[in-house]
Amino acid sequence: MIYLDNAATTIQKPKQVADAIYDAIISEQYGNPSRGAYPQSLNSLRKMYEVRETIANFFGFDEPLKVILTPNITFGINFVIQSLFSKNDHIITSVTEHNSVLRPLYNLEKNGGELSFLEMDEDFNIKVKDLEKYLKPNTKAIVVTAASNVSGKFTDLKTINRFTLNHGLKLIVDGAQIAGAIPFTLEDYDEIIFAFTGHKSLHGPQGTGGFIVKGDFKFDQVFSGGSGFDTFSKEQPKQLPELFEPGTANIHSFLGLKAGIETINSQEVFKHLDHLTRMLHDGISKIDNVKLYTKLEEINAPIVSFNIHGANSQEISDILWEEYNICSRSANHCAPLFHKAMKTERRGIVRLSLSSYNTESEILETIKAVEEIAKSYL
Known part of the structure; x- marks a missing residue:
């Protein structure tokens, strides 16, 4: 099997991840953090802090x-x-957003917010030059x-960051497709919320994610x-x-995430x-009868998306699996506005997305x- 649906989830994990989860369970040393003064509770409190440290340092x-x-x-994006x-x-x-961003925003709109x-543009870049024209007195x-989960195009976050700082706005970034896959540091940003998922390029288990508040x-x-x-308070602690x-806390899974991050060079x-x-993109770009929806720049998420003229994306994805044992993703990728912009609502797009476990021979x-x-x- 060649697994190329890592933009959805990475199923190949380092052995250290499984070991960390198993050891945490079998050791019987992890209770509820902040719920007792005995060793098992304190162990969990310390380890959860170490998880946060590992993520922060990364x-x-x-x-x-x-x-x-x-x-x-x-969950993190909804909370924010x-x-x-x-x-x-x-x-x-933007029109490149995943439903994990769009639906919470639509819910805000339903309750009186504005979007x-x-x-x-034609190269799948978000038109950040248009930010000024969308600015309103009530813009927050x-x-x-x-990065788009369809095209892999990296967003010009630094330009957006300058704009938010100049206008007193907040910047909230969905980092699902770049965390662990593209160089990124919060040192370049003054005020940002960066949401991440654990189960893709950070090599953690499903059920792990979060966000960083800077x-x-x-x-x-x-x-x-x-x-x-604060047991007698009627509200959740504010800190x-x-x-x-x-x-x-899901401490066992988060210890798995910590182990996954620690394996990443x-x-x-x-x-x-x-x-x-680039190898996959260049190879597919030379094939007749194929339309690409990825245009590589200096930085790009590890995604190559395409269609074959005369075929529905689901047909292609089915053939890739049934005849070649290749896992891909077809249809609309939970990104409805991207597909409306590309006029691919009905046929969809075939997406191939990579992880560090893929090899040159698999790409060929x-x-x-x-x-x-x-x-x-x-």
């Missing part, structure tokens, strides 16, 4: 207690949007993906429950991370992924498979 951040751990990135914005607030976003959408933030943000409570302290982490991984992505096999399928539709 992204060039030095405040571990502002690393919020959630069941996945979608619901806790920061309310009726009459205006948010600028504006930056369009794409720009909520944007770091700068001054005023959050409202959106989710509440046990915290282990981070407790405001967003009521209830029992960033520069080697980034170089390997970039090489394979995949190029050959796409070429053979494309010829069959001539």
Whole structure:
């Protein structure tokens, strides 16, 4: 099997991840953090702090207690949007967003918020030059993906960051497609919320994600429950991370995420992924009867998307699996506005997305498979 659906989830994990989860369970040494003075509770409290430290260090951040751990990135994005914005607030976003951003924003709109959408150019770049024309007196933030989960195009976050700073806006970034796959450091940003997922290029298990808060943000409570302290308060504690982490922590999975991150030699991984992505892109670009929806720049998520003229994307994805044992993703990728912009709502797009576990030989096999399928539709 050649697995090329890593933009959805990476199923190949380092052995250290499984070992960390198993050891945490079998050791019987991890209770509920902040719930007791006995060793097992204190062990969990310390280890959860170490998880935050590992994540913070990986992204060039030095405040571990502002690393919020959630069941996945979608929970994190929902928490942020619901806790920061309310009726009459205006948010600028883009047509490249995943539904994990769009649906929380649509819910805000339903409750009286306003939305504006930056369009794409012909090379799949978000038109950041149009930011000024969407600015309103009630604009509060720009909520944007770091890289499209369809085209892999990296967003010009530094330009957006300058714009938000100049206009007193908040910047919220969906980092699902870049965390662990593209060089990124929070040292380049003054005020940002960066949401990440654990189960893709960070090599953690499903059920892990979160967001990092850098700068001054005023959050409202959106989710509440046990915290282990302030028991007589009717509200969730206001400090981070407790405001967003009521209830029992998923410590076993987060120890797996910590182990996954610790296996990543960033520069080697980034170089390997970039090489394979360019190899796949260049190979498919030379095939007749194929339309690409990825245009590589200096930085790009490890994604190559395409269609074959005369074929529905689901047909191609089915053939790739049934005849070549290649896992891909077809249809609309939870990115409806991208597909509306490309007029691919009905046929969809075939997406191939890589991980550091892929090899050159797998890429060559995949190029050959796409070429053979494309010829069959001539």
